[in-house]
Amino acid sequence: MNRLIAGRELTALRTVLDCSTTATTLRQGPTALPGTDPAWFAFLCPAHSEDLPAWPAAVSHADDGLSLPCGTVLDYRPTEQLLQSHADLWLTSLTGVEPPALNGAWFGVLDQAYQVLHARAETSVGGEGEMLQSVVTAMSMARRNAAEGNLFQAAYNLAMCETLVQRL
Numbered sequence: 001m002n003r004l005i006a007g008r009e010l011t012a013l014r015t016v017l018d019c020s021t022t023a024t025t026l027r028q029g030p031t032a033l034p035g036t037d038p039a040w041f042a043f044l045c046p047a048h049s050e051d052l053p054a055w056p057a058a059v060s061h062a063d064d065g066l067s068l069p070c071g072t073v074l075d076y077r078p079t080e081q082l083l084q085s086h087a088d089l090w091l092t093s094l095t096g097v098e099p100p101a102l103n104g105a106w107f108g109v110l111d112q113a114y115q116v117l118h119a120r121a122e123t124s125v126g127g128e129g130e131m132l133q134s135v136v137t138a139m140s141m142a143r144r145n146a147a148e149g150n151l152f153q154a155a156y157n158l159a160m161c162e163t164l165v166q167r168l
């Protein structure tokens, strides 16, 4: 098995760019502790190899043989960090809702985000309105999973939202 995925538990498979080109460059995220594995790997095409300033401390490498579309991120971070990363990258800028100060308050955030997006989808027309409806649908699942205490599943739903938001 490829060294990137062997023996590690992937917590999220994300698409953070709307690009269908096969990636040729691999960037790796920071390590939590020296000598440990990176928190994430991002796959990028030549045109986008410098296009993810919000993904910090990345180091470029040649692609390691995985054939994945540009914008794919293999994310190994624990659920709370995944949720925080969604807030930092797109959720807060899109909805104005700030992430919780304390762990475990994610239902309130996702509920507010859902209300904001729902209201915006109701007043949007055409392609943007349809795309927002799709985001609202995925966000409603994230909200419900958070209400049931399943933050891992909520993070999965947020990754769907993240992919859709690229096309807004």
Ligand SMILES: [Zn+2]
Residues within 6 Å of the ligand: 017, 019, 020, 021, 044, 045, 046, 047, 048, 070, 071
């Ligand atoms: Zn690309």
